[in-house]
Amino acid sequence: MENGHLTQNTEKRLMIVSGQGYPELAERIADRLDMDLSGVELVKFPGGELYARYLESVRGADVFIIQSLCEPVNENLMQLLIMIDAAKRASAKRIVAVIPWYAYSRQDRKTKPREPITARLVANMIQAAGAERVMTMDLHTGQIEGYFTFPVDHLTAMHTFVDYFVEQGFKDADDAVVVAPDTGEVKVAKQLAGHLRLPWAIVNKMREGPDRSEVTHVIGDVAGKRVVMIDDIIATGGTLVNAAERLEKEGATEVWAAATHGEFSGDAYRKIEDSLIKEVVVTDTLPLKSDQPRSKIKTLTIAPILASTIKNVFTDESVSEVFMGENQLF
Structure with missing residues (x-):
């Protein structure tokens, strides 16, 4: 409030958070950005259910959630979805799922009758949870990008x-x-x-x-x-x-x-x-x-690539420049 009028803080805020899939990689990325990982409470209850709660306000922030879908794959996927939902309900301005390893990417099409297309199902779940962008590395097939209706940063090593x-x-x-x-x-x-x-x-x-x-x-x-x-x-x-x-x-x-x-x-x-x-x-x-x-x-390590891409997405700069225009291999 200034002179009886409301004022708005338009300064952008970047937050990097990590799931439990591969926190060491998240630390390397944060170090490259000269940042600390934001705090998040992650709990697995005795019955197997998962819980996530951010330990500081994410309101108005660009939240980058780093979660590689390694073993246990389904648990890490569910944790990512819960973290996205928690950020959305806490009024994050933009939620980006950083998924270095996109599990189920080999199940990208039907090769036999009555099979699922699980790579598409995973994309649907990430979108439904509330993510607005995905960042990933060397997808098994480039067509997976088309499973999303929002921007996908397909990076390469x-x-x-x-x-x-x-x-x-x-x-x-x-x-x-x-x-x-x-x-x-x-x-x-x-x-x-x-x-x-x-x-x-x-x-x-x-x-x-x-x-x-x-x-x-x-x-x-x-x-x-x-x-x-x-x-x-x-x-x-x-x-x-x-x-x-x-x-x-x-x-x-x-x-x-x-x-x-x-x-x-x-x-x-x-x-x-x-x-x-x-x-x-x-x-x-x-x-x-x-x-x-x-x-x-x-x-x-691909931490420098991911850190540079996160920086460019946050500042609305070109992602292709990170790869000199060669981030599309398919």
Whole structure:
């Protein structure tokens, strides 16, 4: 109140909060932004129900909720929905769900009768809860963006991988090649090959069931070369290990692998440890299990990418500029 008249504070306010899915990543993002995570009380009751309450006012704030949908997937998803609803009911100005790993992304279409499209269902739930924007990394298929009716910031770890493999001496190397582990990753492999100025090849496989496939042949020349396989997700590791064995039979001297999301389900850690793969490079969209063998796994952080994107969204600047216009891989 000033001279008997109401005045309005138009200064924007940014708040970063974390669910329990991967709080370490949220801390890294907050550190890059030179901020503290805002307090939130998260409780799991003995009966399994979840509860969330913000410990400070979110009224009028742009609230970015960071929650990677890692194990336990369904619990972390439900917690995200509850946190969105709590922020909405507390009058947050804008709610952005930051989901580095979008679970259920492989269930993006029907392949058999009477199947669900669960990736779409998850999108519907996030919208219904009250989010107004989603930020995510390297979706399994780009069509998932279209499941939302509001803006989706589809980010990529491509430049993170490029920088790393340049450091490892792959750029312009005469003895190196980039390989797509299946035809679905050809565009990504071609883009990585373009940045490293390398040729590319394809491993052709036949899928026998969920997480089961057989490598049939290699399209392209890998003999006498160091190979970099690029994928979006490493699940059980079976496809990766089988492809590496076939590439060695075709004459590859070394096999490296890279993927944005290291899910490493089942006995994936042991498979990779016992394989002929030299190194597996993943990002920290998902936490690694500390009780598993990880000597061949290298983790790169995507916290700088997420922090820069959060900053640009908050200040209404271009997100594409963060990636020099190359954040659309599909």
